[in-house]
Structures are given as C-alpha cells and as structure tokens.
Amino acid sequence: MRHIVCVVGARPNFMKMAPLLRALDAYPHLQATLVHTGQHYDANLSDVFFDELDMRKPDISLGVGSGKHGQQTARVLECFEEVLERGAEDGQSYERVVVVGDVNSTMAAALAAVKLGIPAAHVEAGLRSFDRTMPEEINRIVTDSISDVLLVSEPTGMENLRREGHAEDQLHLTGNVMIDTLRSLLPRARSLDTLGRYDLTPREYALVTLHRPANVDSPEVLGRLLDVLIEVSENLPVVFPVHPRTARRMQEFQLADRFQSTAGVIQLPPLGYLDFLALSSQAKVIVTDSGGLQEESTALGVPCLTMRANTERPVTVNQGTSTLIGNDAEKLRRHLREVLGGSYKPGQCPELWDGRAAERIARVIVESLDR
Numbered sequence: 001m002r003h004i005v006c007v008v009g010a011r012p013n014f015m016k017m018a019p020l021l022r023a024l025d026a027y028p029h030l031q032a033t034l035v036h037t038g039q040h041y042d043a044n045l046s047d048v049f050f051d052e053l054d055m056r057k058p059d060i061s062l063g064v065g066s067g068k069h070g071q072q073t074a075r076v077l078e079c080f081e082e083v084l085e086r087g088a089e090d091g092q093s094y095e096r097v098v099v100v101g102d103v104n105s106t107m108a109a110a111l112a113a114v115k116l117g118i119p120a121a122h123v124e125a126g127l128r129s130f131d132r133t134m135p136e137e138i139n140r141i142v143t144d145s146i147s148d149v150l151l152v153s154e155p156t157g158m159e160n161l162r163r164e165g166h167a168e169d170q171l172h173l174t175g176n177v178m179i180d181t182l183r184s185l186l187p188r189a190r191s192l193d194t195l196g197r198y199d200l201t202p203r204e205y206a207l208v209t210l211h212r213p214a215n216v217d218s219p220e221v222l223g224r225l226l227d228v229l230i231e232v233s234e235n236l237p238v239v240f241p242v243h244p245r246t247a248r249r250m251q252e253f254q255l256a257d258r259f260q261s262t263a264g265v266i267q268l269p270p271l272g273y274l275d276f277l278a279l280s281s282q283a284k285v286i287v288t289d290s291g292g293l294q295e296e297s298t299a300l301g302v303p304c305l306t307m308r309a310n311t312e313r314p315v316t317v318n319q320g321t322s323t324l325i326g327n328d329a330e331k332l333r334r335h336l337r338e339v340l341g342g343s344y345k346p347g348q349c350p351e352l353w354d355g356r357a358a359e360r361i362a363r364v365i366v367e368s369l370d371r
C-alpha cells in the first residue's frame with residue numbers, strides 16, 4: 001500500500017478536493033488520508049460541502065480555527081507536522097502531501113511536509129496576481145516554490161512557473177478540477193427550487209459576493225462598494241450571500257442597516273454549493289471578488305464583473321466572461337449597461353476545463369510516487 005495525505009482547510013478547497021479524492025481512491029494500491037485543518041469550521045462554510053459534494057468525512061481534523069495570519073499558519077504547521085510524524089495507520093510513512101488552492105492551510109501544510117522531507121503536490125499551481133498585498137499571492141508563491149509536483153489549471157500558470165525557474169518535469173497542465181465538480185453537479189443544482197425560494201426569475205437578478213480583505217476591511221472601500229450595489233439594485237435585484245468576515249465588517253462600520261433595508265437587495269447567509277450553483281448558473285450577471293467564482297462564471301458563460309484591480313486567473317478575462325472592475329463605480333455602471341443591453345462579450349470556456357481534470361491530476365500524482 002502507498003500512503004499519501006490530502007489536505008483541505010477552507011471553503012474553496014472542498015470543491016477541488018472532492019473529485020480528486022474520488023479519483024485517487026480509485027487506485028487500489030493507494031491509501032489517501034484526508035486531513036481537514038479546520039480553518040473554516042462553521043457548518044455553512046464547511047460541513048455542508050462534505051454532504052453536497054459527496055466527499056468522505058476527514059480522517060483527521062485539526063480544529064485550528066480562525067486567527068491572525070501568523071497564528072493560523074503556525075497552528076496548522078504544528079498540528080499537521082504531528083500528523084505527518086505519526087505516519088499512516090499501519091506505521092508506514094506518508095509519501096506525498098497533496099494541497100489545493102491558495103489559502104493559509106495550503107501553504108502551511110506544504111511547508112510542514114517538505115520540512116519533514118515529504119514532497120508536496122500543489123493543485124492550482126502557478127497562478128499569480130503579481131499583487132503581494134494579497135495574502136493568497138504569498139501563499140501561492142511559497143507553496144509553489146517548495147512543491148515538487150505542480151498541477152496547473154491555465155496556460156499562464158505554466159509560463160509563471162517556468163519564469164520562476166521550475167524544471168519542466170515538475171509542471172503539468174492538467175486543467176481545472178473545480179470545474180469537474182461544477183459539471184457533475186449542475187443538473188442537480190438546476191433541479192432545486194432555489195430561485196423560487198427567493199422569488200427570483202432566471203436571468204433577472206445579479207448575484208454578488210465580496211469577502212477579500214482589500215474590499216471589506218476598510219469602511220471607505222466597503223461603503224463605496226455597497227453604494228454601488230444599492231445603485232445596481234434599482235435596475236436589477238441584487239442577491240448577496242454574505243461571508244462572515246464581510247457580515248462582521250458591515251456591522252462594525254455601521255453599514256449593515258442601510259444596505260439590508262434597500263428594497264432591491266436580498267441579503268442571505270453563506271449558501272451551500274448546490275443552492276449557490278443554482279443561483280450562479282441562472283444569474284444575469286455576477287459581481288464578485290472571489291477567485292473561484294471568476295472561473296465558475298466563465299465555465300457557465302455568465303458575465304462576471306470582478307471587483308478587483310488584478311487577477312491571478314487571466315484566462316477568465318482574455319477568453320472567459322470576466323472583466324476587471326477594481327472598485328470603480330463608473331466602470332461597473334458601464335459594463336452593467338452592456339450586460340443589460342445584450343452587448344457584453346460572450347466568452348468561451350478554456351481548454352481542459354472539461355470535467356476530467358481530477359483523473360489527469362490523480363494519474364500524475366500516482367506516477368510521481370515512483371520517480
């Protein structure tokens with residue numbers, strides 16, 4: 001038996017790991033231990049995804065919880081190192097650690113592994129926003145620089161990694177594993193009555209998410225963004241499932257009452273995967289600062305106005321349906337007019353976002369064990 005460890009920590013990790021874990025479990029000689037760091041712990045940011053994505057429960061939960069970057073990273077390092085030192089159940093050591101995405105848990109788990117001499121494989125490697133004020137950019141740079149196997153979702157990722165000096169045999173353009181989950185669950189999501197529950201008509205609402213520190217941690221920036229959304233809601237109902245970080249900031253900055261009492265705004269708690277996919281796949285337009293949603297909207301062919309000045313996923317802009325808006329209200333208005341007037345770019349789905357990425361990634365990881 002060959003033993004590996006797969007690590008998840010926060011919401012965007014689950015939809016990437018679920019299909020990959022199934023593909024790895026299909027190899028009879030491979031035993032994959034699933035570790036959940038507990039970076040996200042609320043039921044609606046974590047448990048609901050295990051049920052809906054049909055992912056087996058974690059074998060080990062570290063319960064690290066929230067905290068400042070240093071604290072959270074340090075807790076994962078300490079707890080995960082212990083897991084690795086204990087080794088697999090039958091006393092054998094782990095041969096590979098598989099991490100996904102760019103959250104603090106991703107970087108910390110990869111670091112703990114390589115320091116113990118266990119090579120790391122990074123899924124969604126090579127993405128770069130070139131904006132080092134984003135915590136995720138630091139996580140991406142560190143994780144890639146210490147990982148042995150780099151599994152890449154879009155061509156710019158390959159270019160970035162080559163420029164950073166990685167050897168060609170470390171790089172694998174395997175496609176977008178999160179889109180595997182989207183393609184397999186889209187029919188189920190569309191069969192739900194999510195829109196009916198909120199009295200929405202297909203293609204007649206905007207779906208909004210905002211949670212990045214750069215957008216929500218300053219009262220001026222968040223206030224300005226909410227003003228723009230209030231304006232949008234005069235023409236198009238705005239559905240906004242609010243991340244806990246954003247909810248806390250809206251209260252703190254006394255922005256919550258005015259926003260919630262706006263007639264066209266439907267504020268919701270964070271949703272599960274299926275309800276959210278039901279909403280995203282039938283929206284007229286998506287307004288977001290999420291990385292994953294930029295990709296999902298491109299795969300779905302839904303216009304995406306991205307409330308960021310840059311993106312680590314340029315294929316969603318160059319080929320897909322996303323446009324970078326920053327926090328420029330006038331630019332948002334202009335592109336909304338295009339969407340509503342039917343002249344917004346149609347976009348196309350990038351290569352290898354075909355629902356088969358997990359198989360390709362699993363094959364690379366399994367083959368890498370014998371190199």
Ligand code: UD1
Nearest residue numbers: 010011012039040041042045066067103104135136244245
């Ligand atoms: C994290 C990721 C981000 C990802 C996002 C998706 C990092 C650096 N950031 O950001 O890349 O896009 O997840 O959601 O890893 N909280 C809860 N319940 C939870 C978890 C968090 O209420 O289950 C609240 C806490 O107040 C916490 C805050 O959200 O302090 C932030 O959580 P944290 O995990 O630090 O980062 P996210 O903003 O969720």
